[in-house]
Amino acid sequence: MRLTTRTTGSGPLHVGLVHGLGADGATWSPFADLLLATGRYTVTVLDLRGHGSSPRAASYGLDELADDVVESLPTGLDGVVGHSLGGSVLVRAVGRLAPARVVYLDPGFHLSLPTSGIGGRLFWAAPTVSLGLAQLLQARRSGKARAAYPPEVRASLDSAHAAFDRTMAVGVFRDVAFHPVAASAPEVPSTVVLSDDSAAVLPDDLADRLTTVGWEVVRLPGVHHDMQLEAPDRTARVVDEALSR
Numbered sequence: 001m002r003l004t005t006r007t008t009g010s011g012p013l014h015v016g017l018v019h020g021l022g023a024d025g026a027t028w029s030p031f032a033d034l035l036l037a038t039g040r041y042t043v044t045v046l047d048l049r050g051h052g053s054s055p056r057a058a059s060y061g062l063d064e065l066a067d068d069v070v071e072s073l074p075t076g077l078d079g080v081v082g083h084s085l086g087g088s089v090l091v092r093a094v095g096r097l098a099p100a101r102v103v104y105l106d107p108g109f110h111l112s113l114p115t116s117g118i119g120g121r122l123f124w125a126a127p128t129v130s131l132g133l134a135q136l137l138q139a140r141r142s143g144k145a146r147a148a149y150p151p152e153v154r155a156s157l158d159s160a161h162a163a164f165d166r167t168m169a170v171g172v173f174r175d176v177a178f179h180p181v182a183a184s185a186p187e188v189p190s191t192v193v194l195s196d197d198s199a200a201v202l203p204d205d206l207a208d209r210l211t212t213v214g215w216e217v218v219r220l221p222g223v224h225h226d227m228q229l230e231a232p233d234r235t236a237r238v239v240d241e242a243l244s245r
Contacts (some may be wrong), residue, residue: 003047005072007043007044007205008042010042012040015046017031017041017046017080017081018048018081019045021084022161024051031236031239032045035239039062046073059171060174067093069089069097076097093186102189103205104192105195109180111180112200186214190216192207
């Protein structure tokens, strides 16, 4: 599926940005503006299927989302950045995209959701309820940070949530939970940036294993999962350093 994309800037380094669940390309603006202000970047954002102005679909598997990204972004970019679900999608597309470097912001590599035993059976017997409770707890943890976002950022998030095809949420969470990313050597040079909330999407032991097989893992303390919104300056600085190597 061909996705909606938007490209801004004229810098020599061309970077693609892949958003998380319930967001869209426009929600990258605070972060992207900081990259563009350096004069060194050209930035392309996209709306994943079921998000923003990209088409809705009958199914939303991670492999399908990855195929869309491969079809919609240029190959050989100087860098690609994926946040949360965007990281889960990007890791499945990166071999075909062949960028010079990838940066993953709190990527959904291994969700802290039960997938086996009685706990797993009970959780997925009523996933809408179970995931709703899990998301409510996460929203409470990050509520203060979201309340401090500038009005234009909150408006952008509200707009993205209004356009989001919510029917995809359970299937995406199930796909990520039951198909975690294994600790193997990265296909291209890769940096993972972790927030204080990272254990929910990428456990510490997996982060350690990724380091041993060649991934760079950077921790950004004092920020929550949506680091590119809460601390766009700090996040952009880390990403810029990674992409400049």
